[in-house]
Structures are given as structure tokens and as C-alpha cells.
Amino acid sequence: MADMGANVANWSDLFYGIYPYSWANLGIAFALGFSIVGAAWGIFVTGTSLVGAAVKAPRIKSKNLVSIIFCEAVAIYGVIIAIILSGKMKNPGQLQAADYDKALFAGFAVFWTGISVGLSNLVCGVCVGVTGAGCALADAQTPSTFVKLLVIEIFGSALGLFGVIVGIIQAGGASNFPVANA
């Protein structure tokens, strides 16, 4: 398909002319990258409040590491999906014209799976981080509240799980990739 991009005349030709595996790889990068951004954002939001509150109440630091671990789990979701998605892609060698349309379908499936998972985990990480910060500050003053505020963080981390579930279903479209013939 050396000249797929040569006759671009409108938007659909533009979508059609981009190599399908580049869409797919971009999706994998987004799945991992945005998830890690969300996890990192949550960790620093929680971490700053944790260390600030621990100045006057150092007993909270071990228990509230659980909030940090909830944020880390978001990054793990991204890693899992990225590995699953990259396992669905095989090197086609020379992509045949007959396979191009199916490969494009599969490439879009993987791309949007990456966006779904990545952006869901991004907002989930921020949510868990903000809630964890509140939990650390409240725990420093009233220790009995820790477990109940943890319930809110569990609701928050469920959002990342929704992303993983939808991502795995959405990645089913990647079965349209042609099998390796090189």
C-alpha cells in the first residue's frame, strides 16, 4: 500500500490513508500514558496532604499509605490493558490490500480502547487522590473516621475498573487484525 495517502481528497480519505497499525500503537501508548499520569497525579495530591498532616500526627503515615496504593492500582490497570492490547497485534509483514479495511477497523478499535482506558484511569486517579488527601487530613484529627472515608476511595477506584471492563470488551474488535504472514 505504498500510495494509500496519495489521493487524499476529503476527511474520510485522511482517516483511510493513515496506516492502521499506527492508530493501534497510539492507542496502546495512550492507555498506558494517561493511566500513569492519573496515578501520578493522585499520588502527589494525596502525598502532600499526608506528609503535611503527619507533621503533627505521625501515627497516620502507615495507615494512609493505603490511599497511595489505591492510586498505584490505577497505573497497574493501564499496564494490564497495554499488555493485552499489544498481544492482539501481530506483524503482518506486507499488509495486503484485501486486509487493509479489516486492519483499519481493528486499528480504530485498539485506538479508542486506549483512549477509554487511559482517560478513565486519569480521572479515577485524580479522584482517588483528592479523596485520599481529605481522608489523611480527617484521620489526623479524628482517627475513627479513617475506615469510613476509605469507603469513598473504593467508590472512586471503581471508575478505573469500569474503564478496564469496557476496554477489554472494546478490544474484541482487534480480532480483525490479519494474522502474521511474514
Added chain:
Amino acid sequence: MAAVVATGADAFFGYFGVSAALVFANVGAAYGTARSGIGIGAISILKPELIMRSIVPVVMAGILGIYGMIVSVILCQKITYDNYSRYTGISHLTAGLCCGLSSLASGYAIGIVGDYGVRANSQQPRIFVGMILMLIFAEAIGLYGLIVSLILSSS
């Protein structure tokens, strides 16, 4: 004009709809959870006995994430390589955006009402029923988006 076989390119719009439903709904749910969570963290210091009653906005925000997941999964099952057209792709995109954007807005409303509502409830317990009513109205607008997107995805 290049000879275009529509199916592959139209999956772009269909899967965009799947992602839009999930991601926007999750943004709304995350905002609702985090914003209400801040309020609950604030009241828990002096009134820890009120925490379990005040978790209602968090649960309602989480439901918005489930709306987005429902629409995403329904749309995903309909996107197949055979028998897919530009028309179907764009209508799936619309369905996804309907659910996602309304859940986003609903999540913002639930978050802000929940934040101020739980803080006020900690000072005046009679406010609780009023706060619940406001949260129900805010949740209903997200439900409208779910209903419309289910209608769009089935036609």
C-alpha cells in the same frame, strides 16, 4: 476520489461513541465523588456519626459511571465488521456523546450539591431530606441522557 470501503473508516465514529460515553461519564462520576468526598472529609472531623448518611452523593455519582459503562457495552456489541455503515457509525457516536455529556454535567451538579449539602447537613440536620431531593433531580438529568442514548443506539 479514492475508492473507499466505508466499513473500516466508520468504525472510527462508532468506537469514538463507545469511548465518549465511558470517559465523559467517568469524568462526571469522578468529580462528584471527589467533590463530595472533600465535604465528607471536612464534616467527619467533628461529626463522624454523620459520615454514613453523607455518603449518598458519592453513591449517586458512582451510578453515573455505571450509566456510561452500560451505554459503552451496548454500543460495543453493535459495532461489528459486517453490516456497518457511515450512518450507523455516526448514530453510535451521537448515542455515546448523549450519555457521556449528560452524565458529565450530572456529576458536576451532584458533586457541588453534595459538597455544600453535607456541610450544611452537619450543622442543621433537617436539611438532609432537601439535599437528597436535590441530588435526585441532579441524577435524573443523567438518566435522561442514558434513555436518549439507548433509544438512539437501538434505531
